[in-house]
Every structure is written in structure tokens, then in C-alpha cells.
Amino acid sequence: MRQPLLVVKGLQTHFELRQWGFLRLGSVRALDGVDFTLDAGESAAVVGESGCGKSTLARTLLGIYRPTAGEAWFAGQSLARLQGRALKEYRARVGYVQQDPYGALPPFMTVRRALAEPLIIHGVRGRAERERRIAAALEEVGLGASPEVQESYPHQLSGGQQQRVVIARALLLRPRLIIADEPVSMLDASVRVEILDLLQRVQTEHGIALLYITHDLSTVRHYAQRVMVMYAGRLAEQAPVESLLARPQHPYSEALLAALVDPEAGNADQERQVPQGEPPNLLNPPAGCRFHPRCPKFMAGTCDRKEPPAFEPFSGHLAACWLRRGQ
Amino acid sequence: MSQNGRERSPMSPWREGFRRLRRYPSALVGVLIIAGLVGTALYAVLAMPYSEAQKLWRGGEVWYDLPVNASPVWLDRLTGGQAPPTLKVSSRDAVTTTREFENVTIQQLILPFDFYYQQFPSELNLFLEADFTQRQPFVRLAWHTPDGLEIPLGARRIGAAERISISQDQILTRRLGLPPQIGLFAQDQSSGVAPGQSPAVRQGSYQLVLETVHFEPDTEIRAELVAYGRVHGLAGTDHQRRDLLVALLWGTPVALAFGLIAAVGTTVTTLVIAAAGVWYRGWLDAAIQRLTEVNIILPLLPILVMVGTLYSTSIWLMLGVVVALGIFSAGIKMYRAMLLPIREAPYIEAARAYGAGGGRIVLRYMVPRVLPVLIPTFVTLIPTYVFLEASLAVLGLGDPVLPTWGKVLHDAQTQSALYHGFYYWVVGPALLLMLTGLGFAMLGFALDRVFNPRLRNL
Numbered sequence: 001m002r003q004p005l006l007v008v009k010g011l012q013t014h015f016e017l018r019q020w021g022f023l024r025l026g027s028v029r030a031l032d033g034v035d036f037t038l039d040a041g042e043s044a045a046v047v048g049e050s051g052c053g054k055s056t057l058a059r060t061l062l063g064i065y066r067p068t069a070g071e072a073w074f075a076g077q078s079l080a081r082l083q084g085r086a087l088k089e090y091r092a093r094v095g096y097v098q099q100d101p102y103g104a105l106p107p108f109m110t111v112r113r114a115l116a117e118p119l120i121i122h123g124v125r126g127r128a129e130r131e132r133r134i135a136a137a138l139e140e141v142g143l144g145a146s147p148e149v150q151e152s153y154p155h156q157l158s159g160g161q162q163q164r165v166v167i168a169r170a171l172l173l174r175p176r177l178i179i180a181d182e183p184v185s186m187l188d189a190s191v192r193v194e195i196l197d198l199l200q201r202v203q204t205e206h207g208i209a210l211l212y213i214t215h216d217l218s219t220v221r222h223y224a225q226r227v228m229v230m231y232a233g234r235l236a237e238q239a240p241v242e243s244l245l246a247r248p249q250h251p252y253s254e255a256l257l258a259a260l261v262d263p264e265a266g267n268a269d270q271e272r273q274v275p276q277g278e279p280p281n282l283l284n285p286p287a288g289c290r291f292h293p294r295c296p297k298f299m300a301g302t303c304d305r306k307e308p309p310a311f312e313p314f315s316g317h318l319a320a321c322w323l324r325r326g327q
Numbered sequence: 328m329s330q331n332g333r334e335r336s337p338m339s340p341w342r343e344g345f346r347r348l349r350r351y352p353s354a355l356v357g358v359l360i361i362a363g364l365v366g367t368a369l370y371a372v373l374a375m376p377y378s379e380a381q382k383l384w385r386g387g388e389v390w391y392d393l394p395v396n397a398s399p400v401w402l403d404r405l406t407g408g409q410a411p412p413t414l415k416v417s418s419r420d421a422v423t424t425t426r427e428f429e430n431v432t433i434q435q436l437i438l439p440f441d442f443y444y445q446q447f448p449s450e451l452n453l454f455l456e457a458d459f460t461q462r463q464p465f466v467r468l469a470w471h472t473p474d475g476l477e478i479p480l481g482a483r484r485i486g487a488a489e490r491i492s493i494s495q496d497q498i499l500t501r502r503l504g505l506p507p508q509i510g511l512f513a514q515d516q517s518s519g520v521a522p523g524q525s526p527a528v529r530q531g532s533y534q535l536v537l538e539t540v541h542f543e544p545d546t547e548i549r550a551e552l553v554a555y556g557r558v559h560g561l562a563g564t565d566h567q568r569r570d571l572l573v574a575l576l577w578g579t580p581v582a583l584a585f586g587l588i589a590a591v592g593t594t595v596t597t598l599v600i601a602a603a604g605v606w607y608r609g610w611l612d613a614a615i616q617r618l619t620e621v622n623i624i625l626p627l628l629p630i631l632v633m634v635g636t637l638y639s640t641s642i643w644l645m646l647g648v649v650v651a652l653g654i655f656s657a658g659i660k661m662y663r664a665m666l667l668p669i670r671e672a673p674y675i676e677a678a679r680a681y682g683a684g685g686g687r688i689v690l691r692y693m694v695p696r697v698l699p700v701l702i703p704t705f706v707t708l709i710p711t712y713v714f715l716e717a718s719l720a721v722l723g724l725g726d727p728v729l730p731t732w733g734k735v736l737h738d739a740q741t742q743s744a745l746y747h748g749f750y751y752w753v754v755g756p757a758l759l760l761m762l763t764g765l766g767f768a769m770l771g772f773a774l775d776r777v778f779n780p781r782l783r784n785l
Contacts, residue, residue: 059676062679062680063680064676064679064680087682088682091680091681091682092681092682094680096677096680096681098673098676098677099673100673103672103673103674104673104674104677105674106674106678106692106695106696107674107696108695108696108698117678117681117683117691118681118682121681121682121683121684121687122681122682166677169677169681173681
């Protein structure tokens with residue numbers, strides 16, 4: 001049964017550019033009207049090029065950036081209205097796994113200390129209780145709770161181990177949602193699968209919802225149930241994984257799929273259809289559909305006039321493209 | 328965990344840093360010097376409580392025992408001199424013979440002492456005490472030289488407690504043709520010492536004979552002859568008969584405490600304020616920056632001179648002003664530059680995401696990151712403040728109560744110590760100041776080399 005955990009409606013996060021502190025030069029529309037729903041225990045991937053607003057989405061949902069407009073509800077509570085204790089409480093319910101595992105751990109803290117921090121902040125007073133939860137979290141992520149591990153400093157661990165510590169930290173406060181912002185893009189290819197498997201395991205075991213942000217469509221199939229394709233601060237398409245991979249409805253998704261590396265050596269010299277040009281300038285995005293300057297199926301007079309709403313060509317498969325208008 | 332990681336026992340960056348520090352001989356020398364200074368400071372505080380040091384330094388009867396401007400004993404002996412130290416003979420060691428008459432007792436006290444030195448004493452005083460009820464006793468003094476000569480020193484009544492300054496006796500000076508402290512110890516003048524040439528010391532056993540006449544049966548007379556020397560102790564004395572060792576010993580804890588408190592007070596608060604400005608940004612940061620820019624151009628020393636002249640020269644007030652003016656120093660700019668990239672570090676973002684508040688981020692996440700750079704700066708800063716305190720004292724703005732190295736230098740300067748050849752008076756405190764600077768500098772530079780490269784790979 002579907003039980004929505006996170007409901008996002010028209011979420012916008014703009015960054016104002018100012019000169020000399022007061023002259024407004026305009027604003028960067030990093031996130032410009034995003035709607036989606038994430039169910040409890042569901043794992044969804046957000047895919048897009050760098051600079052498309054994926055990380056801004058993560059940080060806005062974490063309460064690090066204040067949204068400019070729009071709303072997000074977490075378990076029925078509006079994020080924009082969270083203050084003080086409620087905000088802190090919300091932050092305990094949402095775990096965060098970052099891209100750079102080494103940077104994500106304070107270099108001057110031992111693993112034990114780094115893991116104790118969130119517990120101390122959220123009022124776990126007893127030292128024994130903290131030790132127990134830290135040990136349990138380390139066991140869970142497969143590092144083992146030996147004192148040797150707990151006394152290590154981040155620079156003494158490998159990248160994969162560091163990311164396991166980061167995941168342990170995200171799990172410590174028993175979250176209902178984990179936001180993983182490119183969790184494996186800085187790791188060696190050899191450990192990527194292990195880390196993604198680990199994320200998937202804890203997600204299914206604890207029924208945690210996972211928002212998996214990535215630029216790598218190839219990992220999405222195995223680790224997400226749903227995919228959202230982001231382009232220039234908006235969602236271009238969102239659909240169940242199988243549906244999107246089988247029949248992409250947005251030209252941008254098609255291009256992304258086409259750009260996937262084919263492991264078959266015989267196909268190496270096959271021509272790929274890669275969209276021309278660069279992602280648009282978010283300070284002054286193109287009118288109409290944001291993808292239209294690069295779109296191979298551009299329809300003059302339609303695509304450059306009005307922004308396409310989300311059409312639903314198949315049940316549960318949304319695409320913001322004028323091509324899907326009649327369907 | 329990797330194979331390599333298993334073998335290496337985890338070690339904190341601090342412990343690792345100190346382990347590497349041992350490879351620098353300069354650090355070791357610095358630590359030894361600092362340990363010596365700290366040991367001296369502890370010894371001073373334990374062996375000579377504050378009140379006693381103050382008493383010794385501000386004066387009182389203790390002074391009467393010490394000569395004026397005496398040089399250290401070891402200095403004299405090292406240069407082959409045979410200058411006399413202060414010699415005291417009291418009536419307790421005296422040979423007493425008593426003759427009883429009707430109503431009158433005549434007592435002869437012989438105060439003997441050996442004088443085998445090559446220089447004359449600097450002063451000669453006789454302290455007399457008598458307990459009588461009505462009639463003052465009477466005393467006649469005579470000086471017996473080793474070759475049997477007797478020089479009468481006059482007669483007088485004795486008060487309850489009295490100081491007879493033999494070396495100030497004008498009549499005796501005229502009679503001997505020399506100041507008494509020289510004339511009484513000089514070789515026979517008749518054997519022909521040309522005028523202007525200094526006479527030689529007659530070495531041997533001297534006696535001061537006191538013939539007292541008391542008129543009451545139970546009167547007791549106590550006498551003490553003090554032949555003030557020309558050398559005293561380890562550090563000598565100053566123009567006010569104060570033992571310089573007191574100031575040199577007690578100056579150590581004062582200097583170290585001043586330097587340490589000023590260095591801690593300025594560096595730690597500076598770092599925390601810089602971190603708070605970087606974290607909260609906005610008006611707080613702007614206010615801190617403007618305040619720092621104004622403060623940087625304010626001259627510290629003239630302000631301290633002004634405060635000292637107009638208000639008080641108490642060392643604690645000076646310390647307060649130094650710390651207050653040192654907080655918004657150029658260090659704020661340096662720490663800000665270091666903290667700005669740290670503010671954007673992913674681990675700070677992560678801390679926000681798990682709910683850390685601003686204060687916690689500043690104190691637990693930003694400040695510790697810069698702390699390794701702070702340690703060497705802090706260590707090299709200590710002597711700077713020690714010198715500052717000494718400079719203030721030399722300028723005459725020293726603490727009125729506490730003995731400090733700077734005040735010794737100030738006294739030496741006002742008394743033209745170098746002109747008179749009292750080098751020990753200047754060299755003692757100067758050497759201690761230099762040692763302090765050297766010790767902390769050697770350790771600080773070694774710490775810098777150990778901890779600063781770490782910052783790059785932290």
C-alpha cells in the first residue's frame with residue numbers, strides 16, 4: 001500500500017546574486033518548480049547532468065537551503081514551517097550521505113567521536129547507550145565494531161570504509177529517509193557496487209525511503225524503483241525504472257539512455273545520439289521548455305513559447321514534453 | 328579495514344605530531360629551557376611565598392643585613408677576586424667578662440672576627456640593644472687590629488635599640504684620614520702610602536671590644552657588628568640593599584604567567600571570534616572585520632603608556648588591556664582566511680544536516696581544524712608578551728608591588744648601573760629575558776615545522 005512520506009509541490013530554490021551586498025543582479029534558479037511524491041520505504045533515483053539542481057534539491061530537502069517558493073511535506077509536516085526543536089527532530093529523521101566520504105567526516109575526529117556527535121546533539125545522554133548504538137551501526141554497515149575501527153581517524157581508512165562510516169552516521173538516528181547525493185561517484189569502481197548494495201540492504205531492511213541522486217543512469221536499474229530525470233532545475237520525466245528504461249518519453253531521457261556506455265565491444269563504433277550544446281544558464285533560462293535549444297525534436301512555436309506541464313502518457317509515467325500532449 | 332590499517336595502531340594527529348617533534352634537537356633544547364624556567368618559577372613560588380617576596384622586595388629590617396650594590400659572589404671569585412661578603416659578629420659569640428661593683432656592673436664584650444680578604448668592607452655598623460628600666464647603660468668601644476694596635480672608637484650611652492654607624496663617624500674619619508671602613512682595616516699609613524693610592528688590607532683577626540657599664544643589676548646588652556661586604560649571594564644587590572635574586576626568582580613566575588595568560592587570552596578568543604564571524608557572516612562578520620581594521624592601526628605601546636600614566640600600572644590591568652587590544656588583532660584576518668574554505672567543507676554541511684547548531688559548529692567543527700596552526704603561533708607569542716611587560720617596566724610603568732625583571736632593568740637604568748660597572752645588575756634580568764625568548768622561539772619554530780605541513784593534508 002502506498003503511503004506518501006515526502007510530498008514536494010512546486011519547490012523552488014533561487015540564489016540571489018548581489019553586488020556590493022545590495023545591488024540585485026538577478027537570481028540563479030537552481031531549483032525551479034519540482035513536484036514529486038516519495039513513498040515510505042521507496043527508493044527513487046534523481047538523474048541529471050551536473051548543474052541541473054540535483055544537489056540543490058537534496059540540500060533544500062535537508063533544510064540547509066531555504067526554499068524560495070513551493071512546499072514540501074515530510075510525514076504530513078510542512079518543511080517551510082519547521083523551526084527550532086521540530087526542525088532538529090526532522091533532521092534526525094533524515095539521513096544524509098555525501099559524495100566525498102573523506103570530506104564528509106571531520107578529519108580531527110575519530111570514527112567513534114564522529115559517530116557520537118549526532119547522538120549527543122539529539123540528546124542521547126548515556127555513554128553506554130551511545131557506545132551500543134555506535135557499535136550496532138558499525139556492525140550494520142559491515143565495518144565491525146572493534147575498538148581499532150572506532151579509534152581510527154578518517155585518513156586511516158579507505159574511501160569505501162569512509163563511506164561506510166558515513167552511512168553508519170546516517171543510520172544512527174534511525175531515519176525514515178536517506179538522501180544519498182552521488183554516494184559512489186568518488187569511490188573506486190571496485191567498491192561502488194558494495195556501497196550501493198549496502199545502501200539497498202539497509203533501505204529494505206529498515207523500510208527507509210531512499211532518494212538516490214546520481215548522474216549515472218547505469219546504476220539506477222538495480223538500486224531504484226523509480227527514476228526522476230532532472231534538467232535545468234525541473235523534472236523532465238519521472239517513471240518506474242523499467243518503464244523509463246524501456247520507453248523514455250522525454251527526448252532528454254532518450255539522449256541520456258543513448259549515452260549509456262554499452263559494455264558490448266562490438267558496438268563500440270556505433271554512432272550515439274548525444275544532445276548538442278550545454279545545459280542552459282540558470283540565471284536566465286530559455287523560455288518555454290528548457291531543453292528546446294538542444295532538443296532534436298524541437299517544434300517551433302510550441303516548445304519555445306510555453307513550458308510543458310507534466311503529461312502522463314502511461315499510468316505512473318510522467319513526462320514534461322509537448323510531444324506527449326495528446327496521449 | 329585494509330591490511331595496512333590493521334597493522335598500524337591508530338594514533339591521534341596530536342600524538343603523532345609530538346612524536347615527530349622529538350626529532351628536532353632545537354625543540355628539545357627549547358623544552359629544556361622552558362622546563363628550567365617553569366622549575367624556577369615553581370621554586371620561587373613555593374620557597375618564597377608571595378607575601379614574603381613582597382616584604383623582601385619592598386623593604387623593612389631585612390635590608391640592614393645586606394650591602395649596597397654588591398656584586399654576585401661567584402662573579403668575584405671567578406675573576407680571582409677576594410672581596411669580602413657581609414660578616415656579622417654578635418654578642419652571643421662574644422667573650423664576656425663581668426666585674427661587679429656596688430650599684431655598677433662593668434662588662435667587657437669582645438667581638439672577634441677574622442678578615443682575610445683583599446678588599447675593604449663597604450660599611451661598618453654596630454647594632455646595640457639594651458634592656459634597662461631607668462638608667463641607660465654606657466659603652467666604650469675600642470678597635471683592636473691584628474698587630475695589636477688599639478683604636479678607640481669613642482664612648483656613648485646606649486638606647487633601647489640603636490645603630491652606631493661606624494663608617495659614618497666624621498671624627499673618626501678625620502682622625503684616620505680615611506673612611507673608617509677602610510682606615511680600620513688598612514695597613515699602617517706611616518709605612519708610606521702615597522696620597523691617592525689605595526691602601527692595602529691588613530689581614531688577620533680583629534676584635535671590637537665593648538666595655539659597658541650598667542647601673543641596674545639585670546641589664547643585658549646585645550651587640551651585633553656588621554661589616555658589610557662587597558659581594559652578596561647569587562645575584563648581588565641593588566642600590567636599596569635589595570637582594571636581586573628575589574626579583575630574578577619572582578620575576579620568572581610573573582613573566583611566565585603574564586606571557587601565558589596574554590597569549591592564551593588573545594589567540595583563543597581571536598580564533599573563536601574569527602570562526603563565529605565566518606560562520607554567521609552578515610553584520611557580525613562585518614562588525615568584526617571593521618573593528619579589527621580599526622584596532623590594527625591602534626598602537627599598543629602608547630596606549631599602555633597612557634593607561635599606565637593616567638590610571639594604574641598594576642600588572643593585571645596591563646594584562647587586561649593587552650588581551651583586550653590583542654583580541655581584534657591581525658590574527659583575525661589570518662584565521663578568517665583559513666576558516667573560509669573550512670566553512671564550505673562537506674563535514675560542516677553534514678553536521679548541519681544532522682542538526683548541529685551554530686555554536687557547536689563554530690567550537691567543535693571549525694576551531695579544532697585550525698588549532699594545529701594555533702599552537703606554534705601561541706608558543707612564539709608568549710615571549711612577545713613577556714618582552715612587552717619588561718618594556719613597560721623599563722619605561723617606568725612596571726607593577727608597583729611585584730618584583731619583575733623589567734623593574735630590575737629600570738632600576739639599573741635609573742642608577743646608571745652600566746656606567747658604574749655594575750654589569751651583573753643588567754645582565755641577570757637581560758639574560759633571563761633572552762633565555763625565555765630563546766626557549767619559546769626554539770620550541771615554537773619546531774612546532775611550526777611539525778604542525779603546519781599537517782594542515783595541508785588534514
